[in-house]
Amino acid sequence: MTGKTFKFVSGLLLLHLFFITLSSSAYAAEAAPVASESSSTFLGIPFPIALIICVAILFLLIGRVISLRSAVKSTEKGSEGKQLTGLALKWHYIKSTINPIFIVLAILTILTGFTFVDWYNRAQDLGTQVGYAPEQPIKFNHKIHAGQYGIQCQYCHTGVEKSKQANIPSVNICMNCHKAIKSGPQYGSEELAKLEAAYKNNTPIRWVRVHNLPDHVYFNHAQHVVAGKVKCEQCHGKVQEMERVVQASTLEMGWCINCHREAHIDSDNAYYTSTYDFVKKHKTYTVAQMGGLECAKCHY
């Protein structure tokens, strides 16, 4: 290998390393707030394992080829005219027939391929805002309300069973309790004073919306909670353990579709049994089988 080629190859390798580190760190930063679970896969196998397997297969294959050819050409002689056998023969064969640049390039190609698959996978999650946990005008703590005191979600989010929106509670709902409870365990009366001021001065509170869907998506809470019997935490995570609400799910279309493929309809609901005669017989229909993947179920 000439010096020039060596420089070129090692330079490429370094560049790769740089990109991989960069993208990994960017990804780590993106995913930091949530308990990170590696979601990037290649053919269904976690990415690092897939990488190791592929490189291993490559080396195995090369080794196999070499041993086969060396067996055939067992009469090959070394540079000193000595009959070569065993490992020495193999090494000689590698040196004489296979261009090392080819091997490096092969490894590079594989690495590049993996890098792009990795990037593609990570790009899927870009802009999905998983882990989005904006600061709210009042530091409302779900851990205390939903966790410690076990208040039902529906007590405050009144629309969840009847409307498209679950509703951020209006101040009068807060005041049901906070007319009496004037200070809390965490911030004393500091945060509650803001609530009371809003109530007294009739100035609405501008909460920051955590869960956002694009305008062209129609999502209905009542459909999922009442008709679909989906539990709140299935999409919103363990809110009772969150001090500040964090977006737990990606809320992207693939995520919706996956659930629609797996979740079963409530086959006891008289709407389904009366509309679809087969639901009574076999009770295991998924949402997707009932047309839950069709465009106009969510986009209109």
Next chain:
Amino acid sequence: METTNKYWKGLEELHHDADFEKNRMNEFAEKLPLSKVLKEDDLELSSNRRDFLKFMGFGITAATLAACSRSPVKNVVPYINKPVEIDPGVANYYATTCGGCNARCSLLVKTREGRPIKIEGNAESPFSKGGVCAVGQGTVLNLYDLGRLSHPVVNNKAADWKAIDTLASSALSAGGAIRLLTGTISSPSTKAAIETFIKKYPNAKHIQYDAASASAIIDAHEQGFGKAVLPSFNIANAKSLVSVDADFLGTWISPVEFTKQYTSARKVEGGKPEDFLFHFQFESTLSLSGSNADHRATLSPSQIGAALVRLHNYVAEGTGGAQAGSSSLELAGNSIKMAATHLVKNKGKALVICGSNNPDHQALVASINSMLGAYGNTIDLDNPSYQYQGNDKEMIALVNEMNAGTVGTLIIHDCNPSYTYPDAKKFNDGLAKVKTSIAFSTRLDETSERCTAVAPTNHFLESWGDDMPKAGYISLYQPSISPIFNTRAAEESLLLWAGISTTYDEFVKKNWKENFYGGGEYKNFEDFWMHSLERGFISMESKNAKSYSFNGNLASAAKVAAESGDIEVVIYEKVAIRDGRDANNPWLQEMPDPISKVSWDNYAAISPKLAEKLGLNDEDVVEIKAKGSNYSVKLPVLKQPGQKYNTIAIAKGYGHNAKESATYKVAAGIGANAYPFATVTDNALIFGGQTVTITKTGENYPLAQSQTHHHMEGRDLVRETTIAEIANGSYYKEMEKKEKEESSLRISLWQDYRYPGHQWGMAVDLNACTGCNACVVSCQAENNVPVVGKDEVRRRREMHWLRIDRYYSISEEGPKEIYHDKYKELDKLGAENKLGNYEKVKVVFQPIMCQQCSNAPCETVCPVNAISHSSEGLNQQAYNRCVGTRYCANNCPYKVRRFNWFNYALNDKFKDYPMQTDLGRMVLNPDVTVRTRGVMEKCTFCVQRIQVGKLDAKKEGRALKDGEIKTACQQSCPANAIVFGDMNDPNSEISKLLENKRTYKILTELNVRPSVNYMSKVRNSNETIA
């Protein structure tokens, strides 16, 4: 029968105009200016390598930067105190009354998060029965009109309420006659408020004035029966109806109520063929009613008197009544004699109505109706209508009084005489002589801008109130939004000036407690009030309609003036713009006129024959000058089949010219004012019949006429038959034969879809459909369909998801043999000039929306799969997937797909339309996406309503009920022509209609298997009565 009818959409199609022939096959109305766009400086095609690098560099950087940005922070602002009845995301419906015109139909207002977004009909109402017209649908947009007056005005300067109150109290106590000039007040509580006001100021007098006056009818009934009322008409009871120049289905008195009655009198199923109403229409210009008539004849406005005398004397002959005067006028095809014979044959079930405001004409009509025994059967004098109470004589006297300078204070409410009064100059002169004039108005219109002070009133959706359109029926108003601007109810001001400080809603309640609460089933008044509010109306026991006989003197009425032979002007109302009060509504302006299909304009309609004689062509501007008053306007000409030869028709409601430009932002500069052509006699305002001269100016003014847009190549789309053929079964046999022939040709390459649950379908009864366009505006409101403006309509880029195709036909003349090439056939008719002067034209309407095909041609050509088939039979358009190749629109045989050429919500060209102002956007339906530029859209069968209906059933764990889901077009149809439902449910109404032998699908030869069905139009034929 049906095979002898030739249908065409426009004269250019019939005559094979060179331009039309050249363009009809083109995808676009004009050549796309691509080369021009690309040659613009910033888009030079011949850029060099450096430019390329610059663009690349910029593009990559911009894309990277854009990709890096986080989604914007969105806020959620909940209520402080959430009203119990409001759940964000759930629609609330409030019962109220329509303030769009004088008819006062009962409504349900759909609100979301406290803002009204859609008008629906109140189906429980025995009066309007769930129907709403296009104007009613449009009223919700008027609420969000920036042209509304937002604050009180004194001496043309913004003021506060205190200033107005001070001015009013000093003016009212200053002495001098006080005059209260209003439109028709049919509200009992407003009447009570006015009475209270008059009690306080005994020198005050209340005068009612209507722009579309029915004063002559009231006069005639006073003269003939001693009852100065506008009677209630009941077309449902009639078997024979003669309408002389009254467009009762479109604009006259109570169109929605009449449409409901008309369809119930013309039922094919569930009614006896011999009871099928025969409708004669004698009129000057083709109206909505005329286009639905069984027999139509044209007459000029000056012939109305003579025609009525002739009809009167024929009827008198048949019934043994007294003759009145003499006339020898007969219309084409012995129409008057035929009508009279039929009327007499159906004595007791006959009705004659007349739209003329000439007291002589109405006296003759009253006498004819009396001879026919109409009073007590088809006309009710004991439960009269209060919809029009305007009194022309009092109005004329008031204008004289104002000019004499004896009026101290004039209070104007709910009328715009400076614009609508025929002698507006005299009115304005008089107004200038009035010491203090105060106008209650929602906008700074032509009248209020001339007044000393303007007290802005609420829109009816912000108001409390009540209305009695008919004796025994009271409809309530309740606000569905609090006043948007600094406005106050007119009644509240009047009461305040009369020294009573109360809110108007308290006053209405008090009035109801005193006058309408009778205990009965209700616990107390509050219980009664809440029930009434919820229902929206109360019905009281109606009196028995008695029979009356006419005993007026017809001697002077029956005098027939000699015909002048000059060209006469016809002043009529258009279905959308009506008397012009809501002219600033872009939905109504964009709605194509049902007959001419022109939107955004006023024009002078003349008969093709007269146009030929005068050497005029469509869009030639002519000057029309009244011989009497020298008033003249310049308008483009439109050749209108069905127009009387020597007449020129101009619509009211255009040509607004208020000084404040914001008042009529949309309507300003459109058309010319037709009111001044009318004349004021001693006792009446006479609309139409004035002689005019026409001069060609040589100018050309383009009209936006959509009649041949979305052209379906003249195939066999509308089917028509007669009730006689239905009765003897021959039509059904013909339909069966046709179906058999066609079904053998239907071969499909595709595997059939399965619809395991629902399969949505629709049936449109062409027999019921009157073509009123209420569905078009209803669809626009429901589905956030953008307004595109005249220029874009001209380029065939209107966005309406639902259009109504209007076909003309002539059956009496022309060859009987049928050609395969319909064009050749039309050619022959046109070339041989066998179509006369087109006065005998007949019309069929056909609403066309997406047909939701099972073998949809649009689905198979989409390269990005943006259109897919649902398991419920819908063709689902995913806007965010569409890339705008337009292949689907080209492959759609029904031409129902609409392409978004612009971002109508942001592009400056459309800045005056509702989507571009914060206020206007309040009307948008939050459940339907606002589409962006470059995507295709179409009717969805109101999928948002389907989803809500199914969800309600799922939430309650029950089966979906038939009729629970109503599409927007179906909900508002005044004729119940549209039925929507689940075709898989054997008991649903739609399934039953599919069995009906009148039902057919269009373009079945393509085997696209549409889900929309049509039912043949049925008419009475002349042969049955000849």
